[in-house]
Amino acid sequence: MSLNEKILEAHQNKNLSLLVELYQEAAKNVSKAEEENFFLVQAYTFALEVSHSQVLFLRRELVSRGVEE
């Protein structure tokens, strides 16, 4: 299954913790900063919702990239 398919399936199953992982993986597969930011924001948002262990890490990452307060 491609990463894209895995993400769609996780959305379908509302598996939010998995989405946090998959969107981070997606961020690693792109090269442009804006594309990375987009996926990291997706990961961060679901991390906030489920209070994921990586929420602080993701937030710091986004803040350091200048895209989160």
Add this chain to the structure above:
Amino acid sequence: MDNLELVRQHVSKANGLPNEHYITQSMFDEEKNSIIFNQWAGLDVCSEIPKIGDAKPLNFMGLPLFIIRDTQNAVRVYQNTCRHRGMILVDKPKKIQGAIRCPYHSWCYSTEGQLVSTPHIGGPGQNTDKNIDRSKLSLIEIRSHIWRDVIWVNINNNARPFDEVMASTIERWKELDQNLYHGGEDGKFSLSVKGNWKLAVENYCESYHLPWVHPGLNSYSRLEDHYHITEYGSHSGQGSLVYKQLSDNKGQKFPDFENLSEKWATGAEYIALYPNVLLGVHRDHAYAIILLPVSFSETIENVHIYYSKPDVSPSLKKKNKDQWKEVFEEDIFVVEGMQAGRLGVKFDGGRFSPQMDEPTHCFHDWVAKEVSRFRKQNLT
């Protein structure tokens, strides 16, 4: 004299509230704005959201709200509307693990109401925008107060503090102010009644109907064993001198609340806290009924029963619930019948028994007073 002045005369002279208070949308709306949203009204009970993160949406007279137990274990009430494009935030009872994420564009709020993230607001991958100040976009919190497990709300944020408004009942029941343990699934039920919410209040605070509508209660709770509780401008109800504890076939009873005075050995009291909460207290259990007005001719009655200990006998609990359910169901035909009767265009609000109907008149007087006050304020 206008209609409301007729209501506000002495009980021996007064008429009841006129028909339009029961059968028109315009009066339903006026009462909503003048008395329900301006006072401390009952919304739900804390036991409905027992754990941190539990959230439940509610529709309160058309207003979408949700209740939630925040990370500090405090119960809060919010308007259930996202500050972005107004999407409903909580669509069914659920557990909020971290943030409340709006299902539309995923703005995220903490359980304390702060807007914590606004994904992609400044374009893809950019969560900030210089024009958007998150601190000004918190969830709209509704003023609330918890007493006897009931979540009371003052929607218009203009009532005097709860403890002041309810002071005399709080004082009256001080010794009963103890831990209340909700009876769980066998400690609650709902009734849907085709009648105006006020008819349920009226019927609750008088004992005049007991021998006719609740003949079963009559054997141990005769009319002369009841007294009125009437405080004009505030609340009304009734008390009983002959409360008998329920027992099972082994003679087992519910445990008592602690250190009660002699009065409660056989005493019970039932008070309507205007506008919409009906409370009952006894030595060994208590209940709260929250009336949710659905329309001018429809009301939901949510009943919650409480005990002095968390682990009371399940069979006894079931028996107690069934007994109260039977009593409250016996009242349904009266409320529905009075609703139907108010389509009689020549009905003048009716008269009151000066001896027996003071608690009912007390409620009518309060409604008339608050509605007139609202009308005067709107004129000026």
